[in-house]
Amino acid sequence: MAGARELLPAQDHGSRAPRIVLLDAVAAGVSDSEGLRALARSLCEHDGATHCSRSYHFPFALIACHDEAVGVDIERVEHCDQTFADSILTPSERIASECTERGFHADITSLWSSKEALSKALGDALQYDPRRLEGPGCWRDGRSGPWRASTLDVGAGYVAWVCWRAS
Amino acid sequence: MAAIDVTRMLAQSSRDKQTLTADPETAPTTAPTVGPMPGLRDSAHAASLLDIFDATVAANSARVALDADDGVLTYGELSEAANRVARGLRKQGVGPGERVGVYLESGSWRLYAGILGVLRAGAAYVPVDADDPPARAAEIFDGADVCGVLEGDLRLRRLREPRGLSRELAVDDDAWIIFTSGSTGRPKGVAVTHRSAAAFVAAEQRLWTVRADDRVLAGLSVSFDASCEEMWLAWGTGAALVPAPRAVVRSGADLGPWLVRRAITVISTVPTLAAMWDAHMLANVRLLIVGGEACPDELGWRLAEGREVWNTYGPTEATVVSTAAPIVPGEPVRIGWPLAGWEVAVVDDSGSPVPLGESGELVIGGVGLGRYTDAELDSVRYAPLPALGWARAYRSGDIVRETIDGFEFVGRRDDQVKVAGRRLELGEVEARLCAVHGVRAAAAALQKTASGNGVLVGYVVGDVEAADVRAVVAEELPDGLAPLVLVLDELPLARSGKLDRKALPWPPPDSVGPSDPRLRGTGAWLAERFIDQLGPLAVTAETDFFASGGSSLAAAKLVSVLRGRFPSVAVADVYEHRTLGALAEHLDGLGEAGAQTAPPLSPARSRWGAVQLCGVLGLMAFTAAQWLVAVLGYDQWEGVGPRVGWVPLIAGWLLVTSAPGRALIVVAARRVLLRGVRPGRYRLHGWLACRIWFVERLAELCRVDGLAGTPWAPRYARLCGDRVGHGARLGTLPPVSGLLSVGDGATLEGQVDVHGWWIEGAELVLGEICVGAGARVGTRCLLMGGAEIGAGAEIEPGSVVNGAIGAGERWSGSPARYVGRAGAAWPATAPSRSAHRRFWKAMYGAGLATQSALVLASAVPGVLVLVTLGVNLNSVSSIASASVIAAPLMTATFLISYALLVAAILRFVWPWLAPGTHADDGAVAWAFWFSEALMESTRTLLFPLYASLYIRPWLRLAGVRIGCGTEVSTVVGLSPLVSVGELSFLTDDVVLATARARGGWICVEPIVIGDRTFIGPGAILRSGTVLGDDCLVGVLSTPPQHSASGTSWLGVPALELPRVPDRPDPARTTAPPRRLIAARAAVELLRLLLPGSVSVILGTGVFVALEHMGSADGVVAMAAAAPLALALAGAGAVAFTIAAKWLIMGRYRPLERPLWSPFIWRDEIINTCQEQLARVWMLDMALATPMMSAYLRAMGADVGRDVWFETLAVTEFDLVTLGDGAVVNRAACLMTHLIHDRLMRTGPSSIGAGATLGPESAVLPDTKLHPACSVGGRSIVLRGEELPAGTRWHGAPVAALAARQAHTPGGVAEPVAALVSA
Structure with a gap:
């Protein structure tokens, strides 16, 4: 359908990956976020998978459907300062993220997005304090136990992550 | 509803009114009122524009027709010029039915000559403003299918072969084709016939009077049909048309003098432009016609002072104007009644007329209807209206309401917007903005924030402050719909002079502060933080963060900023308290950082410390008594030393060494020392705290816990004075305070902490605990003082209860939360009693x-x-x-x-x-x-x-x-x-x-x-x-x-x-080589034997000393020396432990070592020495006394004054820092090392001055508790966490508590909400 684009995880984990779709409100002819949400929900219902995760940043919506737990998140790269980084990173991530200024905003936004995707996949996202969650951004090979994670290419200025439980 | 044609009637009456009330100075003095056009007296004889023009020329040929900058023409001259143009066109084949583009310099006489020339030739003219870009011109000319374009000095640039018919002009031939832009952006061509145009001119003349000596401003772009009104206002009556340069029209300052200099007396314009003009600029203007946009009441009244003002309404598709009404100061500005020959109706969505007074869409019929050049579009937009039997009806898209005084404009159908879930007319907002004193012009628009949500913005022009305007408007609009107000120097205009909504600036040039005056204090500060995240926004106490466009990332950023002032806030708080008001209230409840400071050190502490030391000696005396019995027993058996006889010996043994004896001692101590203890908060350095401490230590020494889980535990408890019901199972013995009551048939599993007291800051908090009948408390639960467990309730293992649990409920967690009904996993009936x-x-x-x-x-x-x-x-x-x-x-x-x-x-x-x-x-x-x-x-x-x-x-x-x-x-x-x-x-x-x-x-x-x-x-x-x-x-x-x-x-x-597991070297973690195994075995052998051997030696020493004392000086001396001997032995054990630590380990430092490392084996040796030597011989009695602090310092910890340290769960001493007055409750653990992934990592941990670590809680490496913060029971402070000063925490892992949420003993603290802030 117009405005919907299928995405593949950047990292191949061999196991069955979730089905991921990126919706573009402009191309799909939807004028506001309400309509975008309705469209995303209908896509999920149409897919019929047992687990579904949605994330929005107007005009984009990101949807992932999977037979096991899955979480997805899309964010636009925003300005991040050190205070914010300190308030969402675990001690080990804080050490790992001391990188150059050039990539800082994208890195922090990406770390945040990876934690959002993971906490959504884990279930009740609000129970998780990002400062206590080792986000997939620092996982080795994008895996941790039964969990898999990968970035998604959604275009310039945006970062997106998908996280799922491998069966 | 039949078409109402009372225009003449009303116009007549209003004109009379005007005449009666008109200022005598502007009343006509010269020529009498010019009546209807000569030749058009009979409207049945439809005429063409040319007819009108010819009649005017005939009557006024010497009068000025056109007073342009580049030429003044009389009617005669203008007509002649037009004729010349027409002849030229006809020569080229242009004739009736044909279309000719007009692309001539605005303000020049040639433009008007050209227009009239095309009309004279019989063709329709298609005007494009010469200032418009050529691309637009080309688009329009192409869309209109013109045969050529008049440009330059009235030359025709041919585009194709003209198809002009050589016949006379018919009234149904097109007069003009004017393009109007729609919402989609592509311009649509509207063709208007002579019949319609002439009817329009005639109808307007019936409304107001323009005299031959008037001078009419031509200020509007010729691309727009309103320019036709200007032209024919003049040419229909013999007045002079005075074109103005575009810049002059738009400017404020220059226009006034220009109007005066050119003696303008009649103006037709749009309200946005008129709003910019001061009254003194319009001093000579006696007739002002506004149209094209909704005219706000105040503007209309202001303009109507001293002149005749008419408000007109009409789309281009119905020939310029369809309805008109005079503006009367004090009465609302209406669009009035239809022009003569026009028909209007108000219909609902299905096309049926609505009752009088209700609003609906305005539909126009009658002689004024134009025609789209696009046939398909025409059939859609001019579709018939079956309900009224009209063959063609134009749906205006405007919402109007008919009243007894005329039609009122409600708004554009498209201008109804949805803000914060409410429908709102932008027109209403604009009207209210205009009504504010000092506002000259206003516009409203629905703008979008970065995240795509709508925000209502009001733009005003005038000498006003945005906050003031907003405050006034907020009073009148529904709550939450008050717009964000921006003050502009001028409103952006389109080519037509109308407001260009799309050009309204967004986002605004500079940031706007929170403008809801009702927000105060935390709310106002929070509003600014909201705006930082959400963009410029009208923020009220009801603003929902997420509904206003906040994403989860924005919420996290908001929280990271809020933490600077309120350290305990979490992202989940924003989800739970979505509106600004609720969140501000929650923040106030959390308390700001540093609100509580560490309590000052009590002056009583040194005296209290001395009392405690006496207590320690007393405990030593008890242990000494046991030793005495043993030594005397040996003496009696072996027949050496003092022999006291078997009877006293057995009595002594029964009293101090046998299990019943020990139990009775504890019973006595409780009954004597802790009689009448009541729940409450007491000074730490007080007599009650001392007594409780002593009896606790005594109970531990006497090892009464051995009775727990036996059938005699309830009997023992009752002996102590506890209220224990019939059939209760006590896997844990009741506390020494005696404030536990257990109902019938209740079950307390093993190792439940029911002490009911803890030390927080500088206070002993003591509370009562009630376990209801038939309730079950799982193993390792912590029941804080004030816990009330209802009948039949079930508490899962490891939970922390500090409030009331309802009957039959099942709770779990730290802090405990309701998770279901009790008894689900249990048999429904009671068991039958066992056979044996x-x-x-x-x-x-x-x-x-x-x-x-x-x-x-x-x-x-x-x-x-x-x-x-x-x-x-x-x-x-x-x-x-x-x-x-x-x-x-x-x-x-x-x-x-x-x-x-x-x-x-x-x-x-x-x-x-x-x-x-x-x-x-x-x-x-x-x-x-x-x-x-x-x-x-x-x-x-x-x-x-x-x-x-x-x-x-x-x-x-x-x-x-x-x-x-x-x-x-x-x-x-x-x-x-x-x-x-x-x-x-x-x-x-x-x-x-x-x-x-x-x-x-x-x-x-x-x-x-x-x-x-x-x-x-x-x-x-x-x-x-x-x-x-x-x-x-x-x-x-x-x-x-x-x-x-x-x-x-x-x-x-x-x-x-x-989590990402570390993968250290397997040779040091999971698959060590033989030599490492052998080394470990050897070290561990040492560990097995060394402390035990030292114990044996110490024991032997005590035994020998006592024996000597007894033999030399008798039993009494032996009894007196026994405590001292034990104290010395204890000191020796502690000294050995301290020496072992420094010799074997040196200083502990933060490091990482795999499991199979000598470091860990050495660590274990020291730990064993502490457990088997220091603890057994001394520290068990010295817990929570100044001796503990001395011990810790000797082992390398940095310990302040007056520290309460009631645990031995500390290993890497040098990494521990305890501030003055710090409190570490029983069974708490300073875990300065982590060992998952078979890799031991050590790191420092600090408990600040006056900070409290609750019972059974743990702090992991690299943590810091700032002064006066408090961690509840069975909580975990995770690695790397810092808890700010004065804050309160509880949970595994810790979550913030509100500042006012106290663990109040006796009172019932509320169970914590199900959604725990992470």
Whole structure:
């Protein structure tokens, strides 16, 4: 359908990956976020998978459907300062993220997005304090136990992550 | 509704009104009112524009027709010029039916000559403003299909072959085709016939009067049909048309003088432009016609002062104007009645007329209807209206309402917007903005924030402050719809002069502060933080963060900023308190950082410390009494030294050494010292605190806990004065405070913390605990003072309760939350009584006796060793010297004997632990109690065996299935019901609760632990838990019943927290080489024997000293010297421990070492010395006294003054910092090391001045508790966390508590909400 684009995880984990779709409100002819949400929900219902995760940043919506737990998140790269980084990173991530200024905003936004995707996949996202969650951004090979994670290419200025439980 | 044609009637009356009220100075003085056009008196004879023009020329040929900058033409000259143009066009084949583009310089006489020339030629003219870009011109000319374009100096640029018909002009030929832009952006061409145009001119003349001596401003772009109105206002009456330069029209300052200089008396314009003009600019203007946009009341009234003003309405598609009404000051500005020949109707969505007074869409019919050049579009937009029988009807898209005084404009259908879920007319907002004093012009628009949500913005022009305007408007509009107000210098205009909505600036040039004056304090500050995240926004107390466009990332950023002032806030708080008002209130409740400071050190502390030391001596005296009995017993037996006789000896033994005796001592102490204790908050340095401390220590020394779980526990409790109901099961003994009441049939499982008191800051908090009838409290729960557990309720293991639990409810977690109904996993009926219950009851006594006997029996081989060595047991000195030499051997024999004996007994007893549900008065329950009691004693007596290489073989010997390579530390609950895989790691104080008890039942399920799984200190595995391989259970956590392989769990209840395992060198963690194994075995042998040997030596020393004293100076001297001897021995034990630490370890530093490292083995030696020497000989009595602080300092910790330290769970001393007045409650743990992934990492931990660590809580490495912060019971402060000063925390892992939420004893604190802030 117009405005919907299928995405593949950047990292191949061999196991069955979730089905991921990126919706573009402009191309799909939807004028506001309400309509975008309705469209995303209908896509999920149409897919019929047992687990579904949605994330929005107007005009984009990101949807992932999977037979096991899955979480997805899309964010636009925003300005991040050190205070914010300190308030969402675990001690080990804080050490790992001391990188150059050039990539800082994208890195922090990406770390945040990876934690959002993971906490959504884990279930009740609000129970998780990002400062206590080792986000997939620092996982080795994008895996941790039964969990898999990968970035998604959604275009310039945006970062997106998908996280799922491998069966 | 039939077309109403009362225009003439009303116009007549209004004109009369105007005449009557008109200012005499502007009243007509010269020529009489010019009536309807000559030649058009009879509207039945439709005419063309040319007819009108000819009539005017005929009557006014000498008058000025056109007063342009580049030429003044009279009517005669203008007509002649037009004729010339027409002739030229006709020569080229242009004629009626043809279209000619006009692209001539605006303001020039040529433009008007050209237009009239095209009309004269019989063609329709298609005007494009010369200032418009050529591309637009081309688009329009192409769309209109013109044959050529008049440009330059009236030359025709041919585009195609003209198709002009050579016939006379008919009234139904097109007069003009004017393009109007629609919402889609592509311009549409509207063709208007002569019939319509002429009818328009005639109809307008009936409304107002333009005289031949008037001068009409031509200020509007010729691309727009309103310019036609301007032209024919003049040319229809003989007045002069005065074109103005575009810049002059738009400017404010220049226009006034220009109008005066050119003597303009009639203007037709749009309200936006008119709004910019001051009254003095319009001083000579006597007739003002506004149209094209809605005219606000105030603007209309302002303009109507001193002149005749008409408000007109009409789309281009119905020939310029369709309805008109005079503006009367004080009356609302209306669009009035239709022009003569026009028909209007108000219909609803289905096309049916609406009743009078209701609003609906305006539909136009009649002579004024134009035609779209696009036939398809035309058929749609000019579709018939069956309800009224109109063959063609134009749907205007405007919402109007008919009233008795005329039609009123409500708004554009498209201008109805939805803001914050409410429908709103932009027109209404604009009207209200205009009504504000000082506002000259206003526009409203719905703008979008960066995240795509709508925000209502009002733009005003005038000498006003945005905040003031907003305040006024906010009063009138529905709550929450007050717009964000921006003050502009001028409103952006389109080519037509109308407001260009799309050009309204967004986002605004500079940031706007919160403008809701009702927000104060925290709310106002928070509003600014909202705007930082959400963009410029009208923020009120009802603003919903997420509905206003906030994303989860924005919420996280908001929280990171809020934390600077309110350190305890979490992202979940924003989700829970979505509106600004609610969140501000929540923040105020949380309390700001540093609100509480550390309490000053009490002046009473030194005196109190002295009292405590006396208490320690008193406890020593008690232990000394036990020693006395033993020594005197030896004397009596061997016939040496003072002999006191068997009777006193047995009496003494019964009193201080036997179990009943010890129990009675505790009963006496409680009844005497703690009589009448009431709940409340007391000074830490007070007499009550001292008494409680003393009795607690005494109870521990007397080891009354041995009675827990036996059928006599309730009797003992009642003896102490506790209220224990009938049939209650006490796996835990009631607290010394006596403030526990247990209902009938209630069950307290083992190791429940019911002390009911804790130290917080500088206060002793003491509370009452009620356990209702039939309730069940799981193992390792913490019931804080004030806990009230309802009848039949169930508290899962490891939970923390500090409030009321309703009857029949099941709660779990730290802090406890409601999770369901109680009794779901239990049989519904009470069990039938076991067949041999009396036998098994007696067996409890046998069990207690066996435990003591085992210890003695294990000592026998040691004595045999002495005998073998040829020691004379009669001679104390020979015993002494032999013991010193043979101490390691004696220790070894003791350990081996005890281990073997216990293993043998367990082998015999454990098979009775059958899975299933049983009555608790039979074999299964007894077997559980007895085996657990034995294992408990091994954790003391065989302590060095745990966490060594030797534990696994011994456990296998006893019958527990442990895989190869698995490390086992002091685990509670090991039995054949537990199977552990390979290479796993069970750390200190892990609880494997294979059994649970309630209502007379005991339910037993096995526990399975997989390979390479790590279980952190204090974790609790409930019955039936199956852990997969490669799992991790964090400190104090309770994992779920089933967890898949590779998962990690933390918390109570445990949340899954995926983590990246470290993969250190397997040679140092999982597959060590032989030499490392051998080295470890050797070091651990040392660890097994060294502290024990020192104990033996110390014991021997005490024994010898007492014996000498007795022999030399008699019993009394011996009794007096005994406490001192013990104190010396204790000091010696402590000194040895301190020396061992510094010699073996030196200073602890933050580091990382794999499991198979000498560092860890050395660490274990020091830990064993502390447990088996320092604790046993001294520290058990000195807990929470200044002696503890001295000990800690001696071991390398940085300890301030007046620290309450009631635990020994500290290992890396140099990494510990305790501030003045810091409090570490019982069973708390300063875990300065982590050992998951078989890699030990150490890091510092700091407890600030006056900070409190609650009972059973743990702080992990790299943590810092700032002064005066408080951590509740059974909580975990995770690695790297810093808790700000003055804040309060609880939970596993810790979550913030509101500043005012106190653990109030006696009162009922509210159970914490289900959604715990992470």
